[in-house]
Amino acid sequence: MPVHFSILLIEPPGIDSQLINLMLAPENFHVSAAECGTEAWNLIQESEPPDLVVIDIDLPVSGQIRIGGNQLLQLLGKKSGWCDVPKIILTTSQNSSIPKQLPVSQIEAIILKPYDPRRFMEEIYGSLSKHLDRHIQEVNRQHIHLASLIQELSTLSSKASEKNAFHQKLKAFLEFTSHHFAFEEKFMCQHNYPDFSTHHQNHNQLLTETNTLVSEIVSGSRPIQPKTVDLLKRDFFDDVSDDERYITFLKKVRTDLMR
Ligand SMILES: [Fe+2]
Ligand SMILES: [Fe+2]
CATH class of the missing domain: 1.20.120.50 (Hemerythrin-like)
Structure with a gap:
């Protein structure tokens, strides 16, 4: 039986989400997906922490409870069991001050879109490797x-x-x-x-x-x-x-x- 890694992907539906699912599918990964901050937060309440969170920081804000990418990271940073889960952030913003705004220390990588799929997978492997080390x-x-x-x-x-x-x-x-x-x-x-x-x-x-x-x-x-x-x-x-x-x-x- 292969080794099993769990990843939570928080990304709106679309070509990026399809591409990531395609890249992760052949590996021994179990991917849970949420399409917006509110859906992710609900999923987080009822799930065990995964090995890695991949989050699009530019999430659409919708519904009655409005949770954006930055807010979700803040919530995760305070949640027991989840604050230490490594996180990879996807963004379309060139703003280099993004890391300084984030309250959590466990940011493994910030990947600017459009990105090289090989770099993305290297970050996934690298983050999981560090997770095993820890x-x-x-x-x-x-x-x-x-x-x-x-x-x-x-x-x-x-x-x-x-x-x-x-x-x-x-x-x-x-x-x-x-x-x-x-x-x-x-x-x-x-x-x-x-x-x-x-x-x-x-x-x-x-x-x-x-x-x-x-x-x-x-x-x-x-x-x-x-x-x-x-x-x-x-x-x-x-x-x-x-x-x-x-x-x-x-x-x-x-x-x-x-x-
Ligand atoms: Fe033991
Ligand atoms: Fe032991």
């Missing part, structure tokens, strides 16, 4: 955070007076592990990662083991000692080891995009 960096950042929590647990485990602090840190570790697994799985699922099912099962098993361990420690049936923290460390390294395959897969997808 995901990989975030997975690594979360691993570093989990590793530092384990380190702190290890330090606390050797001090009998720090029992409460140990329990609190343990709770934080469990919560972040659960958040981290959900974060990875969401991206895997949305992009048709071929080993998703196995990875998900391993996550579930690790989470069950960690949960049991935490319950035993909190109830007092398992003593707090460095050896106990080693068990948490073992589960964490099991995930990191599984993730190596996942990251290798993402890097290959990124390389294929840039070919």
Whole structure:
């Protein structure tokens, strides 16, 4: 099953919209389309954030709720989950001050119409490639955070007076592990990662083991000692080891995009 990327195209109907759909159709992209700001905003309310938004800044303003291209970008800039989605802007305006007027930082490219289709596709591939990079960096950042929590647990485990602090840190570790697994799985699922099912099962098993361990420690049936923290460390390294395959897969997808 091919890797799956989702793109939201906000462009009025016409030759440009047809051309973009034609260019994106042979790729492994799932394109959702909206023809004006209001339709786009309604679609955004009920959809998961895509991998990329392509927006014509010169959208026609129509209907009772009038939302233009700039306004839509402002709304997206404030919307949780959507503000960090990379955006490619299409415009007919030569006005170089457009970027300064925009409130969002995630503008990957501004493409002036009429444009070269090859340049357009290069921007699409480049934006998706950076999107993958950011995901990989975030997975690594979360691993570093989990590793530092384990380190702190290890330090606390050797001090009998720090029992409460140990329990609190343990709770934080469990919560972040659960958040981290959900974060990875969401991206895997949305992009048709071929080993998703196995990875998900391993996550579930690790989470069950960690949960049991935490319950035993909190109830007092398992003593707090460095050896106990080693068990948490073992589960964490099991995930990191599984993730190596996942990251290798993402890097290959990124390389294929840039070919
Ligand atoms: Fe992980
Ligand atoms: Fe994982």
